[in-house]
Amino acid sequence: MDRRTILHIDMNAFFASVEQSANPELRGKPIAVVGGHGRTVITTSSYEARGKGVKTGMAVWEGKRVCPELIIVVGDNKKYTHTSTMINGIFREYTPEVESFSIDESWLDVTHSLSIFGSAENIAYLIKARIRHLFGIRCSIGIAPNKLLAKLASDMQKPDGLTIIEPETVSTLLENMPIEKLCGIGRKMQRRLNMMSIYTCGELGRCDDSRLTRKFGITGARLKRMGQGIDNSPVLQFADEGDVKSVGHSRTLERDIDDPAEIRRFLLQLSEMVGSRARRYNVSGRTIHLYVRYADFFSSWGKQTTLKNHINLSDEIYKAAVSILDTVELEQPVRLLGITLNNLKQLEEQLPLFEDERKKLFATQAMDTINDRFGKMAVTFGSLIPGKEKAGSHVIPPSWRPDGMKNVDVQ
DNA sequence: TCTGGGGTCCTAGGACCC
DNA sequence: TCTGGGGTCCTAGGACCC
Numbered sequence: 141m142d143r144r145t146i147l148h149i150d151m152n153a154f155f156a157s158v159e160q161s162a163n164p165e166l167r168g169k170p171i172a173v174v175g176g177h178g179r180t181v182i183t184t185s186s187y188e189a190r191g192k193g194v195k196t197g198m199a200v201w202e203g204k205r206v207c208p209e210l211i212i213v214v215g216d217n218k219k220y221t222h223t224s225t226m227i228n229g230i231f232r233e234y235t236p237e238v239e240s241f242s243i244d245e246s247w248l249d250v251t252h253s254l255s256i257f258g259s260a261e262n263i264a265y266l267i268k269a270r271i272r273h274l275f276g277i278r279c280s281i282g283i284a285p286n287k288l289l290a291k292l293a294s295d296m297q298k299p300d301g302l303t304i305i306e307p308e309t310v311s312t313l314l315e316n317m318p319i320e321k322l323c324g325i326g327r328k329m330q331r332r333l334n335m336m337s338i339y340t341c342g343e344l345g346r347c348d349d350s351r352l353t354r355k356f357g358i359t360g361a362r363l364k365r366m367g368q369g370i371d372n373s374p375v376l377q378f379a380d381e382g383d384v385k386s387v388g389h390s391r392t393l394e395r396d397i398d399d400p401a402e403i404r405r406f407l408l409q410l411s412e413m414v415g416s417r418a419r420r421y422n423v424s425g426r427t428i429h430l431y432v433r434y435a436d437f438f439s440s441w442g443k444q445t446t447l448k449n450h451i452n453l454s455d456e457i458y459k460a461a462v463s464i465l466d467t468v469e470l471e472q473p474v475r476l477l478g479i480t481l482n483n484l485k486q487l488e489e490q491l492p493l494f495e496d497e498r499k500k501l502f503a504t505q506a507m508d509t510i511n512d513r514f515g516k517m518a519v520t521f522g523s524l525i526p527g528k529e530k531a532g533s534h535v536i537p538p539s540w541r542p543d544g545m546k547n548v549d550v551q
Numbered sequence: 552t553c554t555g556g557g558g559t560c561c562t563a564g565g566a567c568c569c
Numbered sequence: 570t571c572t573g574g575g576g577t578c579c580t581a582g583g584a585c586c587c
Contacts (some may be wrong), residue, residue, distance in 0.1 A: 174555095175555060175556080176555095178555095179552075179553080179554080179555080180555060181553090181554065181555055182555095183555080183556095197554075197555085198553095198554085199552080199553050199554060200552085201552065201553075202553075202554090241586085241587075242586080242587045243587080244587080245587075323585090323586075324585070324586080325585090326584060326585050326586080327584090327585090328583085328584060328585085329584075329585080357561085357562080358561080359561075384558090385558085385559070385560095386557095386558070386559085387557095387558095388556090388557070388558080389556080389557085390555085390556060390557080391555090391556080392554095392555065392556085427579085427580095437553085437554065441581095442580095442581075442582080443580085443581085444579085444580065444581080445580095446578085446579065446580085476555090476556095478556085480557095480558095
């Protein structure tokens, strides 16, 4: 493979930065963005807050304890997706080869742009300046020969960093780099490798092939390459990405419930969220997965069922979810419920054969259209009305993309 | 008023068919 | 009738990422 030049761009404290940019009152202050109502945690915090010990994942009260002057802001996904879309538009002025890893991280393959813009470093400075100027957002950029190393590099200096890993310096840099710095090696993998006396990328890269494959199977070979800083995966533009593989929603309830009627009402709501999104993607699925977390938080189970036919209508999803629920005896009140549709197939437009099915389809489409225009759950099944719970996600799924059909649930 | 929500990929074991 | 192997589909669960 030819030598490539890849940028990884990581927006610093993205949600918090967008909020501070939109509201001057918040600038320079410790703020935390939360997902909204109910039992929630801090999604992002500003660097002012991080300095005081506020961390992502903390409960709100916990954040307030370590930083009493912390300002809580309820997130507004529309602002974030809009900003991200514009920023990714800027990226594409420097190369068409842009891959969004998440709403605030992208890779750019600038190999073929270097002759136009001079150098990758130059591109990085231009992007930094424009994003800072237009949106008041700082970013950390890593430049390296591949995605793995570019991501590692962008992580090395935060906030507002620019780190370059030259191909010649890779082995020196990795020699003493802790393995857990690599994207893909999490807590469990770190512990397992540590047990084998592997602590640094250097050690991982030199480790015996057979020893790694014996322990990790196919992953073993990949781990070794990661330790050596090798990664041939291409920067995938949106159009080259594969189809979605699952559509799911889950929700922590505002309080634990054990009333079967209430649980079912919530399942219907989740079914509608999953179904409407599946229909918007124009996919349907054969496998329905139900997930339940109990009140104690630690115990949970998931169960799935595979049907003969592909479905995407809310009430059919609901029926399948309930049929799963009916096979189990709940052991505790329920804290969280989730439904995921799997085993998807892309649909081509096709009208059902029978009159009553056609009517149902048209009714569903009318409902989806109204909901798209006036906000989720404006129109929904009758049995949802008594429920106090509001639907609609306040969190941006990682499958969100600045363009294309994966742009979901932003209201 | 402790601890969110959306995904992908991989493995292991059982059922079933050829 | 007995024995074995390979492939596919399904379920359950875990690790990892943002």
